[in-house]
Amino acid sequence: MSDEQDASCLLDDLRSIIEDERRLFGDTLLFEQSPESQPANVERHAPPEAVNKPVIQPSRHIEYSMPPKKPVAVEEPLLFELPVSSAKPPITTEAWGGSNTLDELNARICNCTKCALGTTRTKFVFGVGNPKATLMLIGEAPGADEDAQGEPFVGRAGQLLNKILEAIHFKRSDVYICNILKCRPPNNRKPTPEESELCKPYLKKQIEIVKPKVILCLGLTAAENLLGTNESMGKLRGHVMQYEGVPVMITYHPAALLRNPNWKRPAWEDVQAVRKLHDELLANTTTAG
Numbered sequence: 001m002s003d004e005q006d007a008s009c010l011l012d013d014l015r016s017i018i019e020d021e022r023r024l025f026g027d028t029l030l031f032e033q034s035p036e037s038q039p040a041n042v043e044r045h046a047p048p049e050a051v052n053k054p055v056i057q058p059s060r061h062i063e064y065s066m067p068p069k070k071p072v073a074v075e076e077p078l079l080f081e082l083p084v085s086s087a088k089p090p091i092t093t094e095a096w097g098g099s100n101t102l103d104e105l106n107a108r109i110c111n112c113t114k115c116a117l118g119t120t121r122t123k124f125v126f127g128v129g130n131p132k133a134t135l136m137l138i139g140e141a142p143g144a145d146e147d148a149q150g151e152p153f154v155g156r157a158g159q160l161l162n163k164i165l166e167a168i169h170f171k172r173s174d175v176y177i178c179n180i181l182k183c184r185p186p187n188n189r190k191p192t193p194e195e196s197e198l199c200k201p202y203l204k205k206q207i208e209i210v211k212p213k214v215i216l217c218l219g220l221t222a223a224e225n226l227l228g229t230n231e232s233m234g235k236l237r238g239h240v241m242q243y244e245g246v247p248v249m250i251t252y253h254p255a256a257l258l259r260n261p262n263w264k265r266p267a268w269e270d271v272q273a274v275r276k277l278h279d280e281l282l283a284n285t286t287t288a289g
């Protein structure tokens with residue numbers, strides 16, 4: 001018998017027990033404690049319709065006969081405040097969604113196996129930095145070094161990223177750094193659309209908790225997944241986009257800069273523009289607040 005049939009039989013049994021009790025004792029005796037288990041100082045009142053009923057002593061052994069099974073009626077009685085047909089835990093509520101801090105969120109999702117990367121990763125790479133950062137950087141996915149250490153951007157690309165941040169007067173610990181994916185794709189391949197879709201709610205929650213003033217996407221994969229755009233880097237850089245009301249700028253991925261030093265100049269212009277936008281928005285908040 002399936003779990004659902006089991007549950008349905010159990011509910012039928014329960015319902016018939018309740019109906020039997022109701023027939024024998026009226027509503028007052030439903031689930032009542034025996035007098036011995038009641039505290040002495042508790043005064044018990046029967047509801048008005050039961051006051052004049054003859055008191056029937058329940059026999060010790062009540063035989064409950066099973067009524068014939070009937071199809072579940074559309075108008076179900078409420079059982080324990082829930083319609084019988086929906087007396088199952090809702091499957092759409094995910095416990096991590098209620099997290100209020102990054103630590104809480106990390107603790108709740110770090111064993112994720114929603115996609116196959118959960119079985120091939122070494123470490124879950126949640127994110128790092130200031131939980132109240134005003135600038136958030138989003139990369140693509142952990143590489144081999146990140147997978148081994150459990151921290152984003154710690155390999156060669158990460159060293160370059162630290163230098164870029166220093167050049168615009170940010171310390172790594174000032175900002176918050178994370179990726180579209182929390183687990184390394186084998187051989188550093190691009191995230192699949194399915195992996196990104198499954199992982200994106202975690203990033204969304206991180207953004208919700210950190211509440212950055214500005215987001216900088218490092219590379220096209222980050223931009224495509226965060227903003228749902230297919231535009232080229234040439235079209236995207238230099239513009240301010242929006243993600244859920246947060247301004248977003250896009251620049252080259254540090255790994256791309258290592259491969260293509262010609263892009264360092266435009267990347268330098270991009271990060272200077274990010275710094276300027278960040279400072280303006282911060283100044284506005286300070287004067288407004």
Ligand code: URA
Pocket residue numbers: 139140141142143146151152153154155157158179255
């Ligand atoms: N590349 C990324 O996109 N993220 C990392 O964390 C490391 C390399």
